[in-house]
Amino acid sequence: MKRRQFIKNTVATSTLIGAGGLTLNACSSGSEKHLTILHTNDVHSHIDAFPKDHADFPGLGGLARRAGLVQKIREENPNTLLFDAGDIFQGTPYFNFYGGELEFKLMSKLKYDAATIGNHDFDNGIDGLLAQMPHAQFDFLIANYDFTNTVMDGQTKPYKTYIKDGIKVGVYGLGIQLAGLVTQKLYKETEYLDPYEIARDIETQLKETENCDLIVCLSHMGYSYENENRTDDLTLGKKTKHTDLIIGGHTHTFLERPTIVTNANDREVLVNQVGCFGVNLGRIDFYFDANGATSNGVSISV
Template structure:
């Protein structure tokens, strides 16, 4: 029997680009057909789900989102379902198969289009591209460019015909992806030059120009133009925030955003022409699904929906099966936490680990430090861990492998390098460049083990960086980071850092070898040992080495039970949410 090929498969086989296909199928010329009377169109939207798929009804899941979309369709309404990025990484449910099951759930839920967030690149460039091919829906980005060809990697625009009108989505990816993912993924194999760019520019102009070009294209094809961006509104993301992009361009009717995890039902932002543009974002972790309505008269309204009673039975079964599989793999109890461990500030609820010390930051860094000193039996002077790599508060109680995987879900691998004291100083200075009461969050803020340091926030930052916020040179003025001390096992004391001395520094390959968060000062450093263990396994091993086993044989995670308690004078205080006082901010 003759095998028939679908139109979509034919287009792929014939080499027709996704952009050309979308224009041919979804955006006929104005003269090609008459669209009739206009009716309301509903756009359901999600952002920053981060693989949180284990919630129970009526809380939101992909099964609930699918049922919600179907309910609109059953009522005869026109509906689209879109996502603004960061959906394949965040918990063990994403990382255990590098997002494959999440994409299957999104396919089943009926997503129509998405834009990649920075965390879509966390499993490497090859995997990021594979994920986008596995999706039944197109990904869009107007500013992700292959520098070898100067062409966009993805289509910039996708047009849908709904409700008697043409609706165009313009995809925008945050230029912060370079440092909030792994810069090495965007470079050649030798890590000598970038072969991909996510256009931004130090002043934002490259980003604004790329977006305006895509808007202009969309306006030729559509009646309504909607930004689908992963940019956010955090001041730390300036000049690449969604508000700044809207203010420096003209032509958007609305903008669905992500990245900053902001709950923003509807904010009116003026574009460059003075027109008010609707900006919206759902928060994160399926806290809400957004509902945007384009009325027959063109009016745009939005609301956020926190729960939905119904669910698609088939998708619910897929979710439950994968959740149970992961839980079975990682559900073994390994320890008991005697205290709450914090990413956030318990007094304010705000995330702290990217700007100051916390007890969980100490714990994770201590795990790396202990792994090399006690498990690998290699000399390690200092361990560092970027705050952005520590993702979840942990309440007192049982710890499992899954607990550690939720804290560190990235799959980075620990390594040990021989570096100079000056390189350590440069790293701490670079990490602290935004610190201070009015400073910006920084995923590269360094939690430390085997070291102490001060940050003098009254001293201006003079670290040299390029337009992608990658380190290119030491501070040119007085350093903000001072009084750095390194723990000396022989004397049981912390001794001043010697810039000319050599130290054994441990951390994740993300930071030490792959330019993660922009740490380029270790280029050329001697590698002592690499690929020893994955991040969550390093942490799990540390937890299992504690003393104080209970009747069930589980060690208890307290300062007194840590193997580092045997190190005279070593700073430990897991009972204090703000840590042991290793980092002093003045």
């Protein structure tokens, strides 16, 4: 299948999910192929739902509820991918007690396809992260962390491709600068590589060598910063040429709809992030036909 021109026609809504959950009906566009991408970020070890009297997220969140929603969406559309944009660890006693084992095991039960690595995923050190890797039945994608001289060498991939209903999807991961954010004794000899340069290299490979129809970045760099010297997702979208969707994390940014930026090839890129603590599940539906692709972006409160 030749790479299709990515035509943006993005619509986003926000739907509140009660304890019983909700099945979202796919938008009908008469397209030949339908791909659904679900995503989370900065869950921070929040396994349980928030109390009903919580000031910010009353009764929201909870992995059990998310699992039910993901299952219903997969029944609706088997051509579904589920990703996480990092900071899986740290935030509740579950992490303090189990060190990340529970988080990885439960994500595996939900059949996540891939995740990238956030700065808090180093909170038990790089050895602590390695110790939990056997519990993860999904891929870790990170292209700009060089783990060559660490115990994590060989545990991650820069990118991976997926085929759903004949649509080839290339997914790569990017992480935030660890120096100044994480104590070096935790990440040790992990080498940070320029994410913009790495992104352009990887996306070119995914487009020209892998012949992907859709290219997705899982980023834990942050949505946007006033400091122009900090790397962020909006700037990444502007500097890349072939990436279609950036799924972000780190800044806990609640977006009602995906942001659209224009890339270096004068094409539009979707940038999305769904807050934190598992209270939202991101959903973006792509519809492919001979004329191109359209997308519907949905933010769901779990």
